[in-house]
Structure formats: structure tokens, C-alpha cells
């Protein structure tokens with residue numbers, strides 16, 4: 578961006594980026610030439626999918642980058658969750674939270690399991706560990722907590738309860754790519770941690786996902802589930818699905834991984850600008866990062882306290898939309914109030930999650946969001962205050 582405002586390109590750029598439409602996110606992509614270079618050998622080998630060289634390379638690189646023991650790559654984050662529950666042979670009830678993306682709850686229900694919804698912590702939006710124990714019954718087989726917006730769950734307490742009651746722990750780590758907790762890769766906790774590499778996440782393979790684990794017997798089951806249970810040209814040992822990451826997605830991941838640290842650094846600067854502008858505005862609360870976490874600045878959730886701010890979340894959302902700014906009510910509605918579950922669950926059982934889902938707005942955040950754009954968004958938000 579030219580710094581000289583007399584430059585005739587400058588006003589064009591301001592029109593395009595500052596007063597124009599702003600979406601809640603913008604996918605990270607490598608330079609076009611870089612991607613073309615990376616996929617060149619796919620034309621030589623004609624190896625498009627089925628655990629080819631790109632898949633293998635990305636798998637190795639991610640093992641190192643994420644600081645995990647073992648990883649397997651899949652078509653998307655949802656299949657990572659759904660097949661993990663199947664591979665672990667979960668039964669009966671699973672304790673989870675409703676303050677998440679549809680995927681977490683759907684993965685449980687699609688496995689024929691019953692989600693038992695625990696409320697969330699009002700400060701970091703992850704499962705309230707003080708409320709888990711009361712929900713454990715003799716049917717409970719696992720806890721499926723979600724690291725929300727990059728905030729890490731109370732890992733020690735969850736593991737303590739899981740050990741005490743013999744439960745599996747599967748983390749939905751879709752929001753926490755590249756984060757560490759007390760210096761350890763966040764994917765190394767629980768029995769399995771599931772990542773999403775969807776286009777809208779901090780790191781993407783267009784569509785994609787991964788499971789991180791330590792136990793190779795789980796890895797073997799997962800591999801069967803992602804590849805039809807095929808063990809050889811004439812040997813099919815189990816009834817698997819198909820959830821393999823293809824070579825073009827893996828190539829996108831190889832390219833994006835080269836730039837992800839720089840992207841996270843840019844996200845940090847954008848996040849800081851939001852804090853400069855909105856911290857101290859009465860009735861607005863931005864997310865706080867714990868000192869135990871190396872953050873990835875995946876999302877910018879703002880909680881609006883209608884009484885103190887004088888105006889509620891829905892009104893702020895409306896004003897931003899009118900000005901072509903795409904904030905997102907994320908997560909809203911709670912998964913336990915989805916139409917597809919009508920009559921099955923009661924969102925009033927999780928009152929904190931219910932309240933947060935009605936007062937949160939996730940603001941635009943991506944690496945190339947300009948300071949001028951953040952300022953425009955913040956000016957509009959502040960203008961809503963009464």
C-alpha cells in the first residue's frame with residue numbers, strides 16, 4: 578500500500594479495501610506460481626490421491642510443526658472427529674459442549690452416541706470442568722471438549738477426570754492450529770486431537786483435516802477407516818469409509834505451511850489494533866489469551882453486554898452488515914438448539930453458553946486486513962454505543 582496519499586492509486590485502494598465490503602475471513606493462499614511449482618510433479622507421476630508423495634511430505638512436516646508424536650491426514654476436520662469416535666469404539670454417552678460448530682455434535686450423533694451437554698466457562702468459552710463430574714454416568718465413554726477460538730481447555734483437570742472414570746478424551750482442536758500449551762504442541766493432549774484445515778482456518782489445505790495421536794493401534798484403525806479397510810489388492814479386513822487427503826490438497830498445505838508463521842504474525846498485529854481501539858470501551862469484552870498459550874490469533878470474538886454497552890449483539894451485527902462488514906454470530910445458535918434436534922435437548926441446561934451465544938460477535942480477522950479497515954469496523958462499533 579503506497580504511503581503517499583497523493584498517489585492516484587491510493588484513493589482506488591482506499592475505495593477497494595477501506596470503504597468496500599469486508600468479509601469475516603479471507604483464505605490464506607501461497608503465490609500462484611509457488612503452488613504451480615509444487616503441483617508440477619503431480620503431472621509427471623499422475624499420482625493424484627491415495628497417500629502419494631505430497632501426502633507423505635505434508636504428514637512429516639506437520640508432525641514437526643505441530644510437535645506431535647503421530648499424525649494422519651484426512652479429507653476434512655469433520656471426518657477426523659467422526660472416524661476418531663468410531664475407531665475408539667465409543668458407546669453410550671459423550672460429554673461435550675454446545676458452544677461449537679455443528680461438526681462436533683454431529684460427529685457424536687452420527688456415531689449413534691448421545692451427546693450430554695456441559696456448560697462452558699464464561700471467560701474462555703471452553704468446557705467448565707467444575708460441571709463435568711455431575712454429568713458422568715455408567716454409560717459415559719468419553720469427553721469431547723473443544724478448544725474455542727484458540728483458547729485451550731483446562732487440560733489437566735479433564736485428564737484427571739478421564740483417568741478417574743476411565744474415559745477417552747478427544748479434543749476438537751480445529752481452532753488451535755500451531756498453538757502450544759505450556760510449551761507443548763496442543764495436538765499432543767488427550768487420546769486424540771482433531772484439526773481442521775478448512776479454507777477458513779489459520780492453516781488450510783483447501784479442505785482437509787488431521788488426527789494427532791500416540792497409540793499406533795488407534796492409527797491403524799483410523800487408516801482402515803479412511804481407506805475402506807483395504808490391506809492389499811485382495812484383502813479387505815474391515816468396513817471402512819473413504820476419507821483420504823488428495824495430493825492437490827496436500828500440495829496446498831505444503832505451500833501454506835511455509836508462510837503460516839508470517840500469517841500468524843500479521844494476525845497478531847490486526848488483533849492488537851482491535852485491542853487498542855476497543856479495550857476500555859464499556860460493555861465490550863475482547864477475548865483474553867492465557868499466558869500458558871502460544872496463540873494463533875484465529876478469531877476475534879467480542880462479547881457485547883447489552884446493559885453496559887446500551888445496545889445488543891444483534892444491533893451491532895445489523896449496523897456492521899448495513900455497512901458491508903461481515904461479522905459472524907459464531908457460535909450461534911448453540912448446537913443443542915439446532916432444528917434437527919428439536920425437543921431432544923434443552924439449551925437452558927447450559928445457561929452460560931446460551932448467554933454467550935446471544936452476545937458474541939466474531940469480527941473480521943485475517944492476515945491482510947488493513948489497519949484502516951480495522952479502524953472503520955471499530956468506529957462503527959463505537960458508534961453503536963448508547
Ligand SMILES: *Cc1c(COP(=O)(O)O)cnc(C)c1O
Nearest residue numbers: 653654655678680751773774775
Ligand atoms: C471447522 C471446524 C470443524 C470441522 O472442520 P471441517 O474441516 O470444516 O470439516 C469442527 N469443529 C470446529 C470447532 C470447527 O471450527
